[in-house]
Amino acid sequence: MPGGDADCVAFLQWALPRCALAWPGFRKVRRQVCKRLNRRLGELGLADLAAYRARLEADPAEWRAFDACCHITISRFFRDRQVFETLRRQVLPEIAARTRREGRAARAWSAGCASGEEPYTLRIIWDLEVAPSRPGAALALTATDIDDVMLERARAGCFAPGSLRELPPALTAAAFARKNGLFCVKPAHREGIAFVKQDLRSEAPPGRFDLVLCRHVAFTYFAPALQRAVLARLTEPLRPGGYLVIGSHERLPDGGPGLIPLAEAPLIHRKPPAPCAPAR
Template identity: 50%
Template sequence: MKDSDGVQFLQWALPKLHLQWPGFRKVRRQVYKRIDRRVKELGLSGVGQYRSYLDAHPEEWAALDALCWISITRFYRDKGVFQCLEGEVLERLARAAVTGGEQELRCWSIGCAAGEEPYTLAILWRLSLAPRFSALGFKILATDVDPRAIERARNGCYPGNSLKDLPAEWRAQALSPTTDGFCVKPEYREPVTFLVQDIRERAPDGPFHLILCRNVAFTYFDEALQRETLQKITERLVPGGALVIDSLESLPEGAAGFEPWAQHSGIYRKSVSLEPGQFI
């Protein structure tokens, strides 16, 4: 597919899926390859004919949507985020939970892909914070729209390049070497529950003390869908809880009820006095 044809097609198709072109600019060639394969499967001559096919077959839009799922992640991705979670955010959340008489700290990883993010969080908690909060449970719900990604996450085994950013001492304690990579040890898998779920359609009940939504809604969704997603997140985040997005992302313009947490870009604290609907 020529780049000019691909750009024209995506700029036409993405808004119909409530997705935004700027988020796909850098990963567009990955999407092109998937679309090319789909075009060949359908016996079509090119992307122009595929556009006509979409007009004539509305059910094909779901297939195109799946071709636009982007999964780029690794353990300890953006170490500054996890350093801030380890050094400040999780400790404050844990102290507040203990003070409030709660039995466990609950986290939600949205768009967890193959599980690198929630497993990193589980490793961080067990090795750094659990010794200080031995009476406090720690649970992570990890959701993703892609059933294949969730299957890989539940399997919990990864090639070495997925672990290149994880501190070596953590890797040695939390993962077992195999012939072709590493597998997460059972005690680090135990806090994590994986679920196939599309944040655009539904969300878990909650409430959660920490929600991570990095490189999903606030990169790829259009503004209206971003606001819908933020509403779901806000309703499920406890007052004073933490929301983590990517450092290059931003919340929808005019969103209220969140304040930056410390100096790290991308981590927000929910106001303790946020009223329902105030964020929009």
């Protein structure tokens, strides 16, 4: 990067707030962003970030390219083990039981799904550990991301071994086939997942959800005002009794009004169930 890390930090501290993004969230991943910015400078034939700043100030359309440089794509299966242990042992079985009583499929939304490890983890746990003891329990998954490249990787469903290092070995053995050195999700565990291009900052999939996961995206990289707007977008379609899951080291803005963190897994927040109708 022309000028080095210090120049890139100064540039990001100037540019990120103009996209409603928060510098503190990018501090540890800035080298990924700076590397992309360096490529962008080469594409534009610019000498340094000072020239790129002048380009942004003169050409509003270039902000879209800068924003694309800020998409953080770190993802892996079973990320945040405590969260997934609680999902597999408590949350998903409870959702399955409730939706079976109500005669409908459960619905989950993975917001900011990157290359698909998160929704595939949910699908695998549901198929192998939840559904077998609950005949008829069905799960429909919607996985959204803004990045076309990440979505194509997600649809391909094949991953390097490092992406699976936290997944329990029994699930790896049951759910994947080896192909050219990669671990590919078996066809049975690809069903019922819709990968959709959406910008979490302004869009949400239609319908209501029993489970929403928004981890290591909005509440790490977005500025506070945008975090509050996104939180409303995430919780509005959440059914009473539904769950919102955030990432490690994240906190909900304003304490997540109307949501109750689980005592054993405080990254999982529950929307209070609807009050029971009074007896007559």
